[in-house]
Amino acid sequence: MAFAYDDTNIFARILRGEIPCNTVAENDHALAFRDIAPKAPVHVLVIPKGKYVSFDDFAANASDAEIAGFHRLCAQVVRAEGLGLDGGNAGFRAITNAGPHGVQEVPHYHLHIMGGRVMGPMVFLRD
Template sequence: MAPAYDDNNIFAKILRGEIPNDTVAQNDHALAFRDIRPQAPSHVLVIPKGRYVSYDDFAANASDAEIVGFTRLCAQVVAMEGIGPESGGQGFRAITNTGEHGVQEVPHFHLHILGGRLMGPMLSRPG
């Protein structure tokens, strides 16, 4: 069972306009903005405007319009940032973290889009 949505998480506050952000793009269903601690030359977060805790929550419960709007905004960000092969870039990584083992820091579904440098291995084995 997914945890209840926390209306006081930082992304909910950003969506309500209580906290500023560096907006890259948005549509009716999603917002894309620059990460405040970028891990790559291009590091953009894409969040749905609805109250979803995680990817699986979003995938199971969002409307078709929300899913399409979110996905299309991700594609728009990749094109705007010039990091996808179709826009002349050399590729990107898209990451979402869920729960304790996924090291999710904010309990609002968000997708990290990172590019502009070689990302290295996906995971390293614990020692």
């Protein structure tokens, strides 16, 4: 099942400047901003500026420059927020969700960078 990109999603509207965000960092290919409902002391979303629905869509279809720019911005955010492992920092979690089973809320590829505390188990398994 393929999902078409929806130009009305909130991240597309943020990229067009229709909705404000608390920008953390930006480059030619990606934008990083604070989550409006943070789940950790540091919770930053990084989104590509291109129209990609999910990680697999981005990885398969983005240009090399877009992929490199996105990941370099993620690294910049990790350092700027004091989450990197260099200098004795305790680390962070980077997570993305895709589709209904992944509980993706916004149909625009995005990576959550979360830290500032122990994040707990990766997944709670149910019977």
